[in-house]
Amino acid sequence: MGRSLRLKVTLVFSVLTIALLLAQALGVRTLAEAQEEKLIVALIHDDMANVLRSYEANPALLPPFDQRMNGYVSTSDRPPIVLPASATDLPVGTHQIIINGREIHVAIVPFGMTRLYRVYNFSAYERHFKGVINALMAGTGVFALLTIWLSFGLSGLLVRQVAGLARQVKMLRFGESPSIQPGKYDETELVGLVEAFNDYHRRMADMIEREKEFTGNVSHELRTPLTTIKTSCELLAQDAAISGKSRTRLQQIECAADTMRELTNALLMLAREDSAHDVEPVAVANLIESALMPFADRVAKKRLEAVIDVNRNLHVVVNRSALAVVLSNLIDNAVRHTDRGHVHFSYSDGWLRIEDTGPGIPTQALPYVFDRFYQADGQQTEKCGIGIGLSIVKKICDRYGWSIELASEPDRGTRVSLRLPSAKPEAVGFRDGLAPY
Known part of the structure; x- marks a missing residue:
């Protein structure tokens, strides 16, 4: 059994809408993550500029020199974040590293004969950002479920007239209606379909009526003379004066009449639909x-x-x-x-x-x-x-x-x-x- 038109419309509309929602959500997520990184880099750049000016103006503000890092390490966290020794291999610039499961940004700039390490901890901000992104994805899932429900309802509106047309066609089949009323349909395509179907139905009804008349005529006009021929052959067969070739011809006529009668019965039977x-x-x-x-x-x-x-x-x-x-x-x-x-x-x-x-x-x-x-x-x-x-x-x-x-x-x-x-x-x-x- 084939799927209904309503189900097909629902599936197509739902799949397309959900695909668009997912594409939009993934696009927004990718764009937001890219903008977040650019914002963090911009904030670090501005902060580093201010920090370097303050250190150059007042060297007393410099943090203690870290022998392990062979440079100055500046951090605002308490307790301070300890950079791994591998950070000394990083080139000058801004980097993102993982320390104790947290994403830490490190800005490295040359400072005199050594380097300055500035540590930034945006983990709280990033947790909030990920929460917003997760809420966005969850909202997309809710909208996807809502889309399926709306698609089923909308598809019902779209195919309701097709379903109505199918019901009227069934009524035509059982003889409960002479034709389909095109005024019940407002879609141009369905109106044209109804008119074409009505025309086809009228021609089929006329053809069936002609077939009924023809089969009725055949049943009467052929069976009557065939019965007469058969009866005449039986009467002639009792005449002792008929013999030889004449009796052979008579038998052939009777055989032909029997063949025609059986053929007529078979053709009439095949012509009856029920x-x-x-x-x-x-x-x-x-x-x-x-x-x-x-x-x-x-x-x-x-x-x-x-x-x-x-x-x-x-x-x-x-x-x-x-x-x-x-x-x-x-x-x-x-x-x-x-x-x-x-x-x-x-x-x-x-x-x-x-x-x-x-x-x-x-x-x-x-x-x-x-x-x-x-x-x-x-x-x-x-x-x-x-x-x-x-x-x-x-x-x-x-x-x-x-x-x-x-x-x-x-x-x-x-x-x-x-x-x-x-x-x-x-x-x-x-x-x-x-x-x-």
Whole structure:
């Protein structure tokens, strides 16, 4: 599940603001420390100038000469700060050294034939300065937390109209509103989006209405003449005067009518958007028997065995009409291409398998058997079939989420495996075979 727009806006705004606050705090700290050092150096410079003038004017003010330092050491601290012997190696100028954990500044200037060391202790001032800097950094952290809270609130204001648009789109989906009202939105971009969406929704509604009218017309205008053709064929078939080529033509017309009827049912089923939710428990063995009935004459004529090796207690939750169309097309394909042997139905591990003993499918043709209008070389027969049955089967399986696999070898038959969802409990070990059908 993706992150919400509000969360993304909050994260981006918070990260940018916190980064700016941290950059500002670090910049202020660096600048303050630099200015502090410059101020200390300036104070030492002025003080040293005054001290040198006073010592030159009145040498009696000079501090005692320090033999260890080989110079005069002046300090205002009590007790006085003792400089380390290593300070004698420092050049003339102002230096910062650490004595007993304290930062001490030492100004060194030449004084006659020796040197003058002036010790300055700004540790109290520097502690106060560091306290101010730490308070500044703590304040930055507080402002960062406040920024996150403000960002979440502000992002809610920014995306509230987007959320409102999403709610209205959902209302459109469930038919609770004819269109989205653009007057509820004041952002120019959202107004344009609403107008574009309304236009798209109107065109989609018109298209859906046309599809409903078309499917209704197809259902009535095609099924009625097909029923008439089928009935007429059945009546003519009872006429003993019709024989030879005329009876063969009559059988072809009847077969074509059956094909058109199944094709019409499949196309209408695929055209209905809500058909994927129309499911019910279906007895697989019974449905296979029903799907085999239209092919009984062809099965008997070829002397094929139709073996249903499926537990009669097995139920799957599917769309009955969709599975009937799939089985009808798969059985038609198996019977049409099988001249001897059997068509075997079995079920195990969630897979319904239909196996025949036909000529099989060439290996190079297997990747294309589900393509629309595809027919493998050498597979065309005088029987009905235009290469669309397996394409419809694949589309129906995709619609309902059924997996379908096809395995075949030349001269060794074909096996189609169909995985049906939500299988109901079945009696283990019970096998009901019908052979021949």
